[in-house]
Amino acid sequence: MMTGNIELQSTTNHGTWRWLGRIGYAIMYIVLILVAVFQLFPLVWLMFFSLKNNQEVFNLPPLSLPMHPRWENYSKVWNAGNIDVYFLNSLWVTVVATVLTVVLGSLVTYAITRMKWKGSSLVLGLFMVAMMIPVHSTLIPLFNFFNKVGLTDHPLSLVLSYVAFNMPITIMILLGFYYSLPREVEEAAVIDGCSVNRMFFRIVLPMTGSVIATTAIINMIYNWNEFIFVNTFISSDSYKTLTVGVQNFIGQYTTDWGAIGATLMISILPILIMFLFLSDRIVEGMAAGSVKG
Template sequence: MVPSTAARLGTENAGSRSPVGKLGYLLLYVVLIVVAAFQLFPLVWLLLFSLKNNQEVFDLPPLSLPMNPRWENYEKVWSAGNISVYFLNSVWITIAATVLTIILGSLVTFAITRMKWKGSSLVLGLFMVAMMIPVHSTLIPLFSLFNRVGLTDHPLSLVLSYAAFNLPITMMILLGFYYSLPREVEEAAVMDGCSVHRVFFRIVLPMTGSVLATTAIINMIYNWNEFIFVNTFISSDTFKTLTVGVQNFIGQYTTDWGAIGATLMISILPILLMFLFLSDRIVEGIAAGSVKG
């Protein structure tokens, strides 16, 4: 069987690589392995931390194995610590806010980039200016607003806040990709009798799948890890999320550090697994939206 041209060229390039080039690649891989080890260090430390009791946390070195791994810390926080409720709240609030942000961001970006109307540049500028507003400066006005409309201690206050603050960055990622979409496809659809709504939902939205995956992951990471809005707007345990639920193990006189470590490990795993499985889509979406056609 005759090898392909690409395979033969790759083999020739690998064989003709100089010793200096091979040494450079070896050093590059060594540096990448060292960087990866530094990246994994906090996760390993947190895992070992979550399997210790208070005495072992303070007496043993950070990376030392616990004398008796306390896997019951995970069982305790999941059942007695009410973490199961906080985990489910984090899941559905994160998903709801992400879906709302992506739908609104896609609609606004489509209207600004694919439709001609007065004031589109002004609207885009207002959304971009919103990125410069500090989150903490809005806490008191938002709390006063939600209190007047009866949304304090209600998960809808979190969903609306997350969507509002994530819209600018979502639109900024979508803009480059929408500008690069060929208009000929939309014009052909209109000639065939498609309405604006059908053009958006049937043609444009499916074409933006890769960049939507990128924005979804970025939104989910922010929503999952958010603390200040939950701590300000939510007071009952029924609607608290994982980021606030970890405070249950901090007492006035004692703190259960092993339980805190187990809670943090549970909160990290979903985002970590999602990033590992969808990291290629993140790179693909950013690369696709970075070039304007």
């Protein structure tokens, strides 16, 4: 009889914990849904904002639908606003700077983690210290340098600046993953007569695909959204990017707010789409690079 009571009590406790677990999961999902809605609020507001004219922007509530959706705002900024040129400039500058940063960062990380040479710790320390340098403190020195070498108002000044400022964070993300790579694979390649360069490009680089994808996505987001360097070094419309192109719709006496909203929406969509499709690679690369051994 006592055994039956114990089993009944155990079953009751198990059922109680199961219901508590379900309630906990329900609360967690409700909280996550609320956070997701809060995160999506600016995008919804910007979408409605981009389909309004100036009167609707100031007279209607922020989340109200436009009385007559003005899709012509997008065609106006793309054709008359020179946004197509700015979009292509942002695209190729972002891609070139990202590829250079990832390749150079991988080479530096490989040399620091897989080779024994004097000064490797010093070089790593210098890169880590570079992360603490504020971007704003370098604007005047960089402008003077680019002015002396004839690179002001030239896209190469943006590419060089992006590579220099993104190298430290790229190396920091790559370090943990490179430390965890098994040395047996490289030792076997050396026995087979593989050179260092071939070993890096044929063996090591393909093994680091997940963390390279992570660093590439982070670099692309930064390069695509960067404003300070473009606004400082570039003055010609033919070299401007999307982040500064929005200023074309801000006049001395009037401002086309609908066109500004359409420009911002166009600038957000590529990064948003890329992040939605590749966000799992960011988590995978971060998790892979966080474990050593």
